[in-house]
Amino acid sequence: DVKVTQSSRYLVKRTGEKVFLECVQDMDHENMFWYRQDPGLGLRLIYFSYDVKMKEKGDIPEGYSVSREKKERFSLILESASTNQTSMYLCASSSDRDRPLFGTLHFGNGTRLTVT
Amino acid sequence: QKEVEQDPGPLSVPEGAIVSLNCTYSNSAFQYFMWYRQYSRKGPELLMYTYSSGNKEDGRFTAQVDKSSKYISLFIRDSQPSDSATYLCAMNTGFQKLVFGTGTRLLVSP
Numbered sequence A: 001d002v003k004v005t006q007s008s009r010y011l012v013k014r015t016g017e018k019v020f021l022e023c024v025q026d027m028d029h030e031n032m033f034w035y036r037q038d039p040g041l042g043l044r045l046i047y048f049s050y051d052v053k054m055k056e057k058g059d060i061p062e063g064y065s066v067s068r069e070k071k072e073r074f075s076l077i078l079e080s081a082s083t084n085q086t087s088m089y090l091c092a093s094s095s096d097r098d099r100p101l102f103g104t105l106h107f108g109n110g111t112r113l114t115v116t
Numbered sequence B: 001q002k003e004v005e006q007d008p009g010p011l012s013v014p015e016g017a018i019v020s021l022n023c024t025y026s027n028s029a030f031q032y033f034m035w036y037r038q039y040s041r042k043g044p045e046l047l048m049y050t051y052s053s054g055n056k057e058d059g060r061f062t063a064q065v066d067k068s069s070k071y072i073s074l075f076i077r078d079s080q081p082s083d084s085a086t087y088l089c090a091m092n093t094g095f096q097k098l099v100f101g102t103g104t105r106l107l108v109s110p
Helices: none
Strands: A002-004 A010-013 A020-027 A033-037 A042-051 A053-055 A062-071 A073-078 A087-094 A113-115 B004-006 B009-013 B017-024 B032-038 B045-051 B052-057 B061-066 B069-078 B085-092 B104-109
Touching: A002 A087, A010 A020, A010 B032, A010 B045, A020 A033, A020 A087, A033 A062, A033 B017, A042 A073, A053 A062, A073 A087, B004 B085, B009 B017, B017 B085, B017 B104, B032 B061, B045 B052, B045 B061, B045 B069, B069 B085
Parallel strands: A010 A113, B009 B104
Antiparallel strands: A002 A020, A020 A073, A033 A042, A033 A087, A042 A053, A062 A073, A087 A113, B004 B017, B017 B069, B032 B045, B032 B085, B052 B061, B061 B069, B085 B104
16 A cells, blocks of 8 residues: 655744745655645645656745655655645655556645644 | 645544545646545545546545536545545546645544
8 A cells, every 4th residue: 555654744933934844655656746735725736756866846835845855755855844834744656657648646635733 | 826726624524424535626738637645644545547538437436526616526435444544535637747635634433
């Protein structure tokens, strides 16, 4: 069974701090994603990566960056955290073996980040 | 206008009821349509997917797509309290990027 593990369940950070959210998957999936989930706005894609060291911007990349140095690990970085980045962050992965359907995303259980 | 619209609910039904969950979308290029279920404090999990127009059944769940109306539905028969969750529709054009609805919260009371 695919497991996507997010390093923290809850995080509280101060405005201006640099924040790292870590995600690890154990199924050798090529694609990894970072979403944020907010009430009334649903899931919005921040960044995704289809290969090691490759990344593409999603719908809301401003204020975020990502790093994928190893296939199993995808990090989301908030360079200078702001209060409007308080949210639930969800990591997901998918396999190219699902092509042409890329809809089988396997999600972690999320990190609830509060920026004060 | 959002690409995918979904009523946030909550939708409250008694156990055993038939539930209808719906999404509308604006992008006619969408080809693959999915329903994810998200329990409280968990990540979403894929429930069903369909390609193009038509119906697909899996146990108590039926997914329906009407591309001419840009409308998709998920029906749950004989609903159970364990079905209480948030249901998110999602769709894509065949590439990695999914577009999600906001989710409908379903509450099934015993």
